[in-house]
Structures are given as structure tokens and as C-alpha cells.
Amino acid sequence: MLCVAFSANGQLKAGNKKFDRMAYAAAIKKYERAVKKNDASVEAWSKLGDSYRLIGDYTNAERAYARVINGPVQPELYVYYAQALMQNEKYADAKSWLEKYKNGRPSDLRAPNLIAGIDALPTYKEMEGVYKITKVNLNSGESDFSPVVYNGGLVFASNRPIPSWVKTTHAWTGKQFYRLYHAKGQETTFQRVNEFAPTLRTKLHDGPVTFSKAGTQIFFTRNNIEEGKVRKDEKEVTRLKIFQSNFSDGDWGIEIPFPYNSDAYSCAHPSLSQDGKTLYFSSDMPGGQGAMDLWKCEWNGTSWAAPINLGSNINTKGNEVFPYIAADGTLYLSSDGLAGIGGLDLYYVDNTKGGKPENMGIPMNSAGDDFGISLGSTNETGYFTSNRKAAFTNDDIYHFSKKCVNVEVLVKDETTGQSLPFTEVTIMENGTEKQKLTTDSLAKLSACLNPLRSYEFIVKKTDYTESKATITNTEMTEAAKSGNKQVDVVLKKNIVHVSGKVFNTDTKEPKVNIPVKLVNRNTKEEFIANTDNGGNYKFENLALNNDYEVSTSFQDCGEAKQKFNTKNVVGEKLLTFELALLCKGAVIEIENIYYDYNKADIRPDAAVELDKVVEIMNQNPGMKIEIRSHTDARGKDSYNLKLSDNRAKSAVAYVISKGIDASRLVGKGYGETQLLNHCKNDVECEEKEHEVNRRTEFKILEM
16 A cells, blocks of 8 residues: 555656646646546646646546545635536536635635626627638648738648657647648638748747738747747746747848747737737736736837736736737737636727727637637638637637628608608717718618627708617627618707797787788798787798798887897797887886986986987887986976976987987976876885886887
């Protein structure tokens, strides 16, 4: 028994050495031997599960973890076991272990995120109609991943067998190192696969890559090799670094190391923005949120500025890797720490607005690893990598295309229900104008739109109020199942009505059954409406953007009129104009015509009101009036009579001074004979009460 135990312990120690150097394939062999010799070794089974997990063999990872998960193990193992269960589509079991971990480690968001992914599976499945995916014909029996469009085809990384007398394998997986390849073709059909850029090749891993928009600059991942020498960290691990090269004279030039590479951590998976000013990459450098995080560097014209972590909105305690920045600013990435289906899932985020990553759903994601996405010439098609149907060991390249939704917009009049042809419709996608179209003769238009986006339709037509309609991305995803969506938009016509009342100015009595005339001053059209028993009139549905005048007149009365326009009307609007008639015999008080005590001078405030009398007389050239002045009760009656007469004549003189013929005016004083309140002789009143009685009126003598 001692020999057996010693042998098992020796295999465990040997496995740990390999594990610490990330030689997981070799570590697995040692651990498998250890557990055969000592089936009760918690450490051996745990490390065996970790090793299988790290090489992507989740079937065996589940098997190993299951042997110890019910015993005294580190809580971290619950997450790893749950991830293996998710990769094997055992979601209910996975959720129970995640709940157990969450209760013990509430601050670790991995468990809540993964639980959220399991709960969202029905939602992810609803997206099955959004994408069409097809495996491309250039895949090998080994791993092929991270395709990018370049020079009429794809550049990708692969560890497919190479014809060589010297075989080199990677200790992590025990398989060939990755090289870069290129194949001419498009969508799913490609020609012969050739090695890409042999001058950039090393004896260890090369790839994945990103290119500048012009294709003359390349950034690529490779193992830590500089000047032909393999460099390792303190654990004897060869890290990943990013290098740059420029194309000139028919070949790629010398490799330039990214300035933030390090022997102590990895920088990998570069993606260059369309303008070449921002480089996105993944790294486990200090200052991150978890394992591998997404970072970016800005080009300042001469060098790359210090890396900026993309923050906790995007990065988790897990791995965020393989970023891809699209031309419209959308950031695509893969993560095993966000809400997902299993393993690495694909996500997108509106990077320009700082949003949160959205899972791309099924079929883009699977229980396996889905990563290495890139887009084609448009944002509607592209490529990605998945090991979904290869027992989680080999990666294959897939082509995808978004099944756009054919959205038909139909515009109608809200009141009549009639179709409104030739109406302008602006389609807004996430707040940005995407298209501006016009409905056809049947008042319809069609547009094939992205099922993952939300849309707003702004509808405009002359003489109608602008209207809007929206479709959420949830509605678009649902519509993707049939491929069609109808949007009905109703427009409310801008309408103007005009109404009012005709009455005597002095008595306020309505004028019944008299004609009111409406004139369109632009077209010279005239319309007549008679007042009702209340003196009311109304004209409906006036033409928009025109100038109008409404007027009326009556025997022994002047003309009352009002000018207006129907411009800038939104919705239904009712304009109201009262038409007050000045008729013979009417006595009209001139408001605010006050005099200082014992004086007949016209005060400035009185002049303003008398100017209105002048205006009325100018508008009615046949009008003759009597200007009547009154005093308060203070002083002798005879004196007040004389004072009021002087005041009346003063008012007449002022009106004459403004150009009114003297023959049209009579001035008369009434003293204190027509008081308006209780302030008679010998009655005490305040000054303001007396002032009310000191007033001026005019009576219409002729019209």
C-alpha cells in the first residue's frame, strides 16, 4: 500500500509541475495515472478537471469534477463544475451549483451572470430566426479560428498538420502550434489554403490578426519570441504578445513589438478601428477586472497612449477576449463571465454610447466556445469560430448572415382612413438616421432592416402633423421568424377653424343673423357665414399657410375686422376673434382717461387712450362723436360743470391735434351729474374712489 500511495503521490507532483507551466496536455496524463492509483485523491481529481477545462474538453472536465464536488473542495470548483455542465447542456444541474456558489460568494458576479444566462435561454432561442450560419469549406480536422477578410479571401489561424520532418507541439494542448493561412473566396466557398506571410512565421503560435483599412498594416498575436529567442515568465510560461508589421515592396517588413507587451502577462487578439486610431486587445495585465480583460490604446500621432481598461460594464472576473471593432463603432467580443449559454459566448455592445454587452443568442452562440468574430464588407454578414459540433476539441470557422426583416410602412389619414402616398419617412436606427424614403402611390414603402436593432420611423407630409412609430429590437427579433413586419402610421391633418362673436361694443348685446365675411387674402376667395341667435359665427377647414381677414358691418354701425394667418399650425387649431361693432348712439368709456384734481390737462396716460380714439375715427371716416367729460363730487356743482366742460374741450383739442377734422367732434362737460359710485356731496371717499368719477366717454353721433 505504501508503494501504491507513493506512486500516486509522485504522479500528482509530476502533474502539478506540468500544470504550473501550463503544460495541461502533459499534466492530464500524470493526473490520470494518479487517480488510477489513488481514486480518493481530491487534489488529483480537481487538477485533472482543471486541466481538461483549460484545454476545452468539458466532457472529461465534468467527469473529473463530479468525483469530488460533493466533498470538501474550494468553492471556486463549483463555478468550474457548473461551467462544464453548461458546456454539456446540463443547465438545471449547473444552476443549482451556481446558486450554491453565489450564496457563499455574493460579491463574485460570475455566478449571477451565468444564472441569468441560464434563465435567458428561452430568449436566446427566440433569436434562432435572426441569423443564418453555415460552416465554410476551408476547415480542417484540427482547429481553425479567428477569420478576417483580407485580399479577396480570409486570413485565419490553424494548427492543421504541416509537412515537416520536425514536429513541434504546444504543451498546453499537446497539438501543433498555430500558423497563419490565407484562402481566396467568399461566404462559404474558398479555394486552396496557403500559408500567409511566411516571413512573419515563428516556430511557436502565430495569430490571430487584424489589418488596417487599406490592408498595408498588420497587428498579430504570437508567442513571446523576440529576435528569435523564446522568452518566459518566472513560471517558465511563454506569454502572448502583439506585434506590428507594414507591407511594402511586395512583402511584410520587420516586426515591431507593441510597446505594452510584457514577459509577465499576455497581450493578444488585436483589433484595429477603421480610422487606425484605436487598437483593442485582450490582456491579463495588472489593473483589470478578472482574468483576461478588454483594453484599448489610442494613437496620438506618434505613439500608442497608455492602455485603458474598458471597465466593469464590459469586463468581468472571467475572460473577455477576441474583441472586434466594426466600422459603425459596434464592439464585438467573447466572454465566459457574462450571461451566456456556455463556454465563450459572442456579444455586441454599442461602444459609442457605453452600453452593456448583448448576447447574440442562438444560433450564433452554443453550449461550446463561440469566438473570433469579424464582419464582412457590411455589418450584415461575417465570420466566427465555434467548437459546437467537434466534441469541444476542434474549432471551425462559420459564415453568418443576418436575416433582415422586411419592414413595410403604411401611412394613412387618421380621420378619413385614406392612404397617403408620397409621404416622407425617415428611418432612425438607435438614434442615427439610416434611410430617408418616400411612400409609393399606394402609400407604402419597404425596407430590409437589422433584426437586432430598434427603429423609429419619423413620418412627415405637408399639411399634416409629424408622426412617429417605433419597433423595439425584441419585436424585430420576433418578426425575424417570418421575415416580415408591418408598421401602420396615421397622420393627423393640420386643421384651422376660426370662430367668434359679433356684439355691440357698449351693451355687449349679440348681433343676430348678420353676415360675417372671411377673405383669403392670398387667393381672394370670399366666404360668408351668418351669426346665430347668440351672435356666433364659425368658418371651418381653412387653407393652411395663407393670410386671412374676417369682418362684418351693420346699418348705422362701423365695420369690425381682424387679420390673421394660418402658418405654422400643428394639429387642430381654433382661432377666436370677437367682432365688436361701434354703432350710432353707443356710449363708450375711454378707459384710464383720468385727470389730476381740479385740472383739465391731458396726462400722458390719458394721451395713450385718446390715441386709440384717433385710430377708431381714422378707421371709420364717417364717424362723428361727442366727447363727454365728468368730474367727481368735490367742489361746487357749477364749478365742476365748468371744469368738466374744459376737460372735454381739452380732449377734443388733443384729438384734433392728431389730424381729425374738428367738424367730426363735439365736446361737452357733465360735471358731477352722472357719478358712477356713492361719492356724492358730503360723502367721505378715498382719492382713488373719486378718481373713478373723473372720466371721459365718447358717444357716437353718426356713422
